[in-house]
Amino acid sequence: MKTIVVNPRLSIADQPALADIAGLDSAGTRCLINLRPDAEEGALGSKAEKRAAEEAGLNYRFIPVSVGELTEADVDAFREALAQSEGPVLAHCKSGMRALLLHVLVEAIDGRMALEDIEAFGESHGFDLSSAVRWLQNRAGRRPRVKAFFDPRTWSVQYVVSDPATSRCAIIDPVLDYDEKSGQTSTKNADRILAYVAAQGLTVEWILDTHPHADHFSAAFYLKQKTGAPTAIGDHVVEVQKLWKGLYNWPTLAADGSQWDRLFGDGETFSIGTLPARVMFSPGHTLASITYVIGDAAFIHDTMFMPDSGTARADFPGGSAQALFASISAILSLPDETRLFTGHDYQPGGRHVRYESTVAQQRTQNPHLAGIDKAGFVALRDARDRTLPMPKLILHALQVNVRGGRLPEPEDNGRRYLKIPLDTLEGAVW
Numbered sequence: 001m002k003t004i005v006v007n008p009r010l011s012i013a014d015q016p017a018l019a020d021i022a023g024l025d026s027a028g029t030r031c032l033i034n035l036r037p038d039a040e041e042g043a044l045g046s047k048a049e050k051r052a053a054e055e056a057g058l059n060y061r062f063i064p065v066s067v068g069e070l071t072e073a074d075v076d077a078f079r080e081a082l083a084q085s086e087g088p089v090l091a092h093c094k095s096g097m098r099a100l101l102l103h104v105l106v107e108a109i110d111g112r113m114a115l116e117d118i119e120a121f122g123e124s125h126g127f128d129l130s131s132a133v134r135w136l137q138n139r140a141g142r143r144p145r146v147k148a149f150f151d152p153r154t155w156s157v158q159y160v161v162s163d164p165a166t167s168r169c170a171i172i173d174p175v176l177d178y179d180e181k182s183g184q185t186s187t188k189n190a191d192r193i194l195a196y197v198a199a200q201g202l203t204v205e206w207i208l209d210t211h212p213h214a215d216h217f218s219a220a221f222y223l224k225q226k227t228g229a230p231t232a233i234g235d236h237v238v239e240v241q242k243l244w245k246g247l248y249n250w251p252t253l254a255a256d257g258s259q260w261d262r263l264f265g266d267g268e269t270f271s272i273g274t275l276p277a278r279v280m281f282s283p284g285h286t287l288a289s290i291t292y293v294i295g296d297a298a299f300i301h302d303t304m305f306m307p308d309s310g311t312a313r314a315d316f317p318g319g320s321a322q323a324l325f326a327s328i329s330a331i332l333s334l335p336d337e338t339r340l341f342t343g344h345d346y347q348p349g350g351r352h353v354r355y356e357s358t359v360a361q362q363r364t365q366n367p368h369l370a371g372i373d374k375a376g377f378v379a380l381r382d383a384r385d386r387t388l389p390m391p392k393l394i395l396h397a398l399q400v401n402v403r404g405g406r407l408p409e410p411e412d413n414g415r416r417y418l419k420i421p422l423d424t425l426e427g428a429v430w
């Protein structure tokens with residue numbers, strides 16, 4: 001292993017052997033970061049490295065990246081791993097190049113390194129870091145600005161998408177926290193978003209949901225009360241309301257979409273500051289799912305997940321694998337470089353959270369899509385969906401989300417109650 005000391009907190013290296021990892025603790029290292037995807041030729045693999053690191057008493061982080069596909073989430077994960085380590089960190093890839101690249105991206109974004117100093121810094125360590133400069137230039141010039149908030153409880157990704165020119169923004173798919181064991185609700189996630197909005201001096205112009213979620217409560221109503229911004233969802237939500245009105249036996253539910261300020265139809269446009277936004281109807285995961293295309297970014301929620309995680313399920317009431325395939329095909333006909341932001345990340349293999357891909361990546365790397373036709377997709381999706389238990393909160397969440405994120409009205413004792421229909425949904429896994 002060839003090690004380069006970057007600063008007292010960070011060293012970088014090429015691929016360590018197991019014996020190298022065993023000796024790291026006595027050399028003072030407290031955390032090992034592996035930046036190599038497991039499939040890379042010559043990689044030791046995250047499982048073997050993790051075991052060796054833990055045996056040596058080190059913390060271990062798996063942040064697999066490739067140079068051409070670096071996203072903000074990768075840089076954030078690297079920054080966080082450094083910040084959380086109790087002592088010196090060793091980050092490795094194949095040559096050390098990706099480790100140094102991530103280091104300079106963190107330093108430049110956090111204002112500790114100037115763009116024009118990056119290449120010389122790279123050369124002084126024997127690496128060509130021109131790709132870091134291009135990445136940062138691209139980031140600065142790209143609009144809109146997208147900030148993601150991951151909720152580890154439900155693996156949901158919530159977004160604030162803002163217009164740098166006007167500081168106006170939209171909040172997409174915010175989560176209202178709910179602990180099903182105690183029945184307690186909380187606004188921790190939504191308040192984190194509000195704190196970001198305040199710190200950045202943003203004005204919330206829209207509160208958007210992509211679909212009535214089946215696995216968490218929407219914080220749209222709470223955020224509307226806090227910000228005064230209008231709420232919106234796709235106009236097919238009325239069909240979802242009718243469906244669940246029946247399943248909950250709920251005659252007083254207004255199944256007319258009146259719980260939102262605006263219902264978007266396919267192809268409708270609106271704006272966020274000076275950013276143009278367009279709605280694509282994307283059914284399949286639910287009857288009412290929509291995709292928001294905002295500048296070069298598309299918020300694709302539960303259609304495709306990251307390329308290593310496949311696609312969303314299509315077996316909820318009103319779901320359809322055929323419809324999902326058509327919706328995904330429409331998203332994949334956007335320009336190749338369109339940034340796609342997903343609604344969940346289930347962190348396969350325990351990797352760090354990722355949520356941003358491109359049309360080109362999805363088309364070539366998503367195992368549910370690459371080289372697969374409609375019949376193949378439907379067969380694959382239906383087979384997988386038969387193995388998936390229902391989300392644990394589906395019956396809790398829909399009664400809140402078909403009312404735009406409003407909790408049930410309090411009863412005469414001031415308390416709110418949820419209603420759970422028994423023997424109504426199928427899909428139990430005993």
Ligand SMILES: N[C@@H](CCC(=O)N[C@@H](CS)C(=O)NCC(=O)O)C(=O)O
Pocket residue numbers: 154214215302311312313344388390391392393
């Ligand atoms: N275990 C999760 C499952 C949530 C779930 O079903 N998520 C949907 C999106 S709302 C999905 O498409 N999952 C795909 C998968 O689990 O493969 C829960 O209980 O909440």
Ligand SMILES: [Fe+2]
Pocket residue numbers: 211213214215285302
């Ligand atoms: Fe969903």
